[in-house]
Amino acid sequence: MAHYKYHQDEEDxxxxxxELKRASHALQDLGQELVALGKERLAKVPMDEDLRDAVKDYQRFPSHEAKRRQLQYIGRLMRNVDPAPIRAALDAFKGVSAVETAKMHRLENLRTKLIEDEKTLHDIAVAHPGADLQQLxxxxxxxIKEKEQNKPPRAYRELFRILRELEDGTAGEADEHEHDEAGDEE
Incomplete structure (x- = not known):
């Protein structure tokens, strides 16, 4: 009967x-994602300075073996850190980029549709009442002329930029700002 009690104590x-091994691997995977980030995104991730320095050191190391050892060190440091805010920041980066990619594809499709059919201007006017239809x-x-004449796609790119500004709600702000500055000079 003592054996049973010992077994029960062991479970508690x-x-x-x-489970410890899985948790350790999860932290190492999180560390792996951290070292893959660029400087700007890394700066936005909430973490203590020791961990941030270790990640920056990893990114500087040229040797595979040095990187392997540094990644193990990062894993050890992460045992003393709450991984939830780091995971949330990394997930936000993934979500934002997915949303941005979808938005870019939607705008590219709208631009293609507009070039193929001028009646698309009506849809744009309905969705964005302040749009400069003449400019579009x-x-x-x-x-269309650029494409026919094999010229650089300046107007094609400008069309995308304006559609993006309409979608973001920033269309015309630069023009208004320039107008305000011109008014100040008089």
Whole structure:
């Protein structure tokens, strides 16, 4: 009967060796994602300075073996850190880029549809009442000419930029700002 009691006490001591190993691997995977980030995104991730320095050191190391050892060190440091805010920041980066990619594809499709059919201007006018339809019409015409004459796609790119500004709600702000500055000079 004492054997049974010992076995029961053993279960109450905490996570199993397998659970600890899985948690350790999860932290190493998180560390792997951190070292793959660029400087700007890395700066936005909430973490202590020791971990941030270790990640920056990893990124500087040229040797595979040095990187392997540094990644193990990062894994050890992560045992003392709450991984939830780091995971949330990394997930936000993934979500933002997925949303941005979808938005870019939607705008590219709208631009293609506009170039193929001028009636798309009506849809744009309904969705964005402040849109400068004359400017869009001129850019559409120029984009078609550029393609026919194998010229650089300046109007094609400008069309995308304006559609993006309309979608973001920033269309015309630069023009208004320039107008304000011109008014200040008088």
């Amino acid at each position: 001591t905490g996570p199993s060796k397998s 019409r001129v850019l559409r015409r120029n984009a």
